[in-house]
């Protein structure tokens with residue numbers, strides 16, 4: 001596997017999240033960090049290969065380093081999908097072995113694949129044979145009644161033998177029945193120690209940990225503890241500036257901090273270009289609501305955008321007005 005831009009960037013990544021990490025969200029995140037690795041939402045191999053839905057691969061050139069996450073369990077189809085992803089310019093192709101949703105279970109992919117390490121190994125090998133970019137896996141520590149301490153090293157050794165050199169482990173089990181996918185992101189408890197132990201067993205495997213990381217400090221602690229990467233999902237979506245704005249300097253050691261205000265300014269031409277091609281403001285601003293989370297004016301920012309962005313004709317001036325409201329409230333807060 002080539003040690004490409006994505007592998008370096010994997011020191012800090014934003015998790016794949018269906019309906020959230022679409023191209024607009026990723027473009028926003030890229031305005032906050034030049035170096036963090038960004039993942040797409042899961043795209044299913046059947047949608048690309050059988051459905052010909054190549055528009056699902058669309059992304060902006062500024063999004064790099066960016067990884068495509070695929071869902072599927074048929075090695076031939078996954079290889080075809082991986083090739084399409086690499087041709088579209090993605091820096092990495094990732095196989096989803098962690099998603100517990102019903103829809104995904106019915107297609108025999110996602111977390112249910114934790115039960116079939118041999119098949120995952122076959123999929124990884126087939127994908128890696130046809131692309132030059134890294135093929136990686138995102139998995140759980142186990143599913144249902146499996147014993148993670150036994151299953152996880154077994155799973156990892158199979159996929160390492162198949163040529164996988166980088167993995168992200170969501171440090172909790174998936175329950176395939178009885179919990180909604182949403183509940184399954186907080187229950188059962190996280191087991192970071194087990195993931196740490198895997199680093200001891202597989203010192204040459206690049207291991208990123210995922211699950212429950214809420215601050216950049218926490219991510220830095222996990223990196224200091226010896227993990228190769230940290231993947232953050234919900235916190236990066238809900239408080240993107242808190243997680244990403246200092247990441248280039250503090251995690252990657254080069255580049256300067258960004259501010260939420262600078263990110264907003266950088267979004268304005270992007271918004272204009274999107275509207276000019278018939279897009280709607282809300283499709284972009286829905287990902288921007290958390291930019292000022294925890295700061296004076298956060299509520300005014302959210303309210304202005306969420307109430308105004310769906311109105312007919314709404315454009316960048318709404319975003320500028322929301323930003324002015326934040327600035328005014330920040331001044332007021334300082335004066336008190």
Ligand SMILES: Cc1cc2nc3c(=O)[nH]c(=O)nc-3n(C[C@H](O)[C@H](O)[C@H](O)COP(=O)(O)O)c2cc1C
Nearest residue numbers: 015016017018041042096170211212213232233234
């Ligand atoms: C809205 C939402 C959608 C998600 N979609 C995916 C997905 O498409 N593929 C995937 O591997 N994980 C998906 N996940 C799981 C996240 O990638 C991540 O593993 C999980 O949220 C735990 O990380 P966190 O505690 O930092 O949020 C999703 C999570 C959320 C909140």
